[in-house]
Amino acid sequence: MKTLLPKARAHYKKKRYKEAMAIAKKVLSLDKNNDEALFYVAHGLYYARQFKKSLQFWKRLKSICPIEPGLHLNMGACYDDLGNKRLAIQNYKRELALNPASVTALHNLGDIYFFAHKYKLATNYLERCHSLKSLPEDCIGKLAHSYFKTGQSEKEQSLYEDFLQTNPNDTWALNNLGSHLMGQGEYHRALLRLKKAARIDSSDKVVAKNIRKAERELKKILSLPA
Numbered sequence: 001m002k003t004l005l006p007k008a009r010a011h012y013k014k015k016r017y018k019e020a021m022a023i024a025k026k027v028l029s030l031d032k033n034n035d036e037a038l039f040y041v042a043h044g045l046y047y048a049r050q051f052k053k054s055l056q057f058w059k060r061l062k063s064i065c066p067i068e069p070g071l072h073l074n075m076g077a078c079y080d081d082l083g084n085k086r087l088a089i090q091n092y093k094r095e096l097a098l099n100p101a102s103v104t105a106l107h108n109l110g111d112i113y114f115f116a117h118k119y120k121l122a123t124n125y126l127e128r129c130h131s132l133k134s135l136p137e138d139c140i141g142k143l144a145h146s147y148f149k150t151g152q153s154e155k156e157q158s159l160y161e162d163f164l165q166t167n168p169n170d171t172w173a174l175n176n177l178g179s180h181l182m183g184q185g186e187y188h189r190a191l192l193r194l195k196k197a198a199r200i201d202s203s204d205k206v207v208a209k210n211i212r213k214a215e216r217e218l219k220k221i222l223s224l225p226a
Helices: 004-013 017-030 035-047 051-064 071-081 085-098 103-115 119-131 137-149 153-166 171-183 187-200 205-222
Strands: none
Touching: 004 017, 004 035, 017 035, 035 051, 035 071, 051 071, 071 085, 071 103, 085 103, 103 119, 103 137, 119 137, 137 153, 137 171, 153 171, 171 187, 171 205, 187 205
């Protein structure tokens, strides 16, 4: 067994989870309560999408090492993929109680609440994740939409502007910022963003529609008597 665990560990570090799991199972046949081997098997089963079996091994590990780092996060992920959102939320929150900076737990909770249309709760977790500079770019839209749904227009605008600092040619952000500025009655500023988006992608029909709307509203304002 002394030689088996180092081999499993080496495979795990190289993300060869199937190989690590196979060796770890041999370890468990000799020592059923070996915490490291339980981890590799649970992890390997999760990546093989055998979520129920993976959960069984995480529970075994929990009975031996209840404060194992990432334990509740991994259990939450299993419940999440099995469709049990209640227990997924419960475990993600337990993970945060032990590790408040767990970006994966924050993101996953935000995701669950977002798709449940509970935007205030989604905002809380997605915003915390974003503050740690760890919110994936493809999830920025979820935070922006949550700000919109909860009436936090200043935060929504700041989010677009911050995103454009590092992604200046992103048509999605340019269009959304333009649309947001139109909602604030700032048509000149909106057109600057929208026309830039159109130059980047002239085939974007949503951008073209927003440009026409902004120009129409601006024309109305300019035609008003002084």
